[in-house]
Amino acid sequence: MIIYKKTQEISDWLRIEAKNAKTIGFVPTMGALHEGHLSLIEVSKKENDLTVCSIFVNPTQFNNPSDFEKYPTTLENDIYLLEKAGCDILFLPQKDEIYPDGFLKKNYTLGYLENIFEGKYRPGHFQGVCMVVDRLLDIVSCHTLYLGRKDYQQCLVLQKMTNEFHPNVFIKTCETKRTENGLAMSSRNLRLNETERKTAEVLFKCLSQIKNEANHQSLDLLLNSASDEIVGAGFDIDYLAVTDEALIEITHLTKGEIYVVLVAATINNIRLIDNLIFTAL
Ligand code: AMP
Numbered sequence: 001m002i003i004y005k006k007t008q009e010i011s012d013w014l015r016i017e018a019k020n021a022k023t024i025g026f027v028p029t030m031g032a033l034h035e036g037h038l039s040l041i042e043v044s045k046k047e048n049d050l051t052v053c054s055i056f057v058n059p060t061q062f063n064n065p066s067d068f069e070k071y072p073t074t075l076e077n078d079i080y081l082l083e084k085a086g087c088d089i090l091f092l093p094q095k096d097e098i099y100p101d102g103f104l105k106k107n108y109t110l111g112y113l114e115n116i117f118e119g120k121y122r123p124g125h126f127q128g129v130c131m132v133v134d135r136l137l138d139i140v141s142c143h144t145l146y147l148g149r150k151d152y153q154q155c156l157v158l159q160k161m162t163n164e165f166h167p168n169v170f171i172k173t174c175e176t177k178r179t180e181n182g183l184a185m186s187s188r189n190l191r192l193n194e195t196e197r198k199t200a201e202v203l204f205k206c207l208s209q210i211k212n213e214a215n216h217q218s219l220d221l222l223l224n225s226a227s228d229e230i231v232g233a234g235f236d237i238d239y240l241a242v243t244d245e246a247l248i249e250i251t252h253l254t255k256g257e258i259y260v261v262l263v264a265a266t267i268n269n270i271r272l273i274d275n276l277i278f279t280a281l
Pocket of ligand 1: 028148150174175
């Protein structure tokens with residue numbers, strides 16, 4: 001695996017040395033890598049001649065400074081895991097490579113997506129996400145961008161951003177990797193102690209109950225009882241909802257349509273998100 005820290009060097013390499021690669025897959029991350037990230041690398045490797053991963057903890061997408069400061073970093077292990085996974089290139093920039101002096105901020109038109117769910121609870125978050133991925137895509141010219149469905153709203157937002165600014169980049173979303181008890185893998189799980197990690201399994205349990213019962217029971221009742229269970233376990237809930245594919249909340253299901261049940265909840269100042277996608281019977 002080649003590691004580049006400088007924007008110019010990776011751009012030049014991809015333009016000159018990699019010109020024979022028919023397809024390049026790109027997996028942007030914030031590090032503290034786990035099997036979820038590695039599953040994106042694996043899919044990209046299967047589908048492309050070259051796979052590029054980036055690790056950059058992007059300050060502009062953190063609305064909460066302490067969340068940014070406490071974001072886990074495990075760089076040595078990340079490099080080891082990426083080597084083992086067969087990643088070809090790692091881009092490891094410092095902040096001034098991504099946001100050099102004179103960097104011009106854009107304002108991304110994200111419509112309602114900016115103000116609901118993650119957008120509502122993390123003001124400015126999606127502008128920051130778009131800013132960094134837009135910039136990374138300028139540097140790493142790729143064919144396909146690999147994203148995890150764990151961050152469902154982020155996938156919709158980045159589809160909107162790429163439609164406008166990188167229309168030739170194809171987005172592929174990949175399924176959420178979980179522990180054997182269902183907890184969605186997340187870098188933030190490193191901050192949970194053993195008890196909290198066990199407690200956090202309630203999120204997947206409740207999402208699964210809603211998904212499995214949604215065809216037979218009132219959504220309101222299901223959401224209320226799941227919410228009681230999650231709060232009872234010690235979480236504060238930001239949201240728990242059932243929506244259509246576009247993240248518009250719904251009150252009843254229509255056969256054959258695709259829905260998302262999604263949650264964001266905090267325990268001991270550690271905020272976790274998860275979702276399940278299902279088709280109404
Ligand atoms: P992050 O490092 O959290 O910014 O995540 C980098 C990419 O990995 C994003 O596209 C995430 O959606 C994806 N990702 C994070 N957790 C998982 C997971 N458990 N399963 C699959 N993809 C994931």
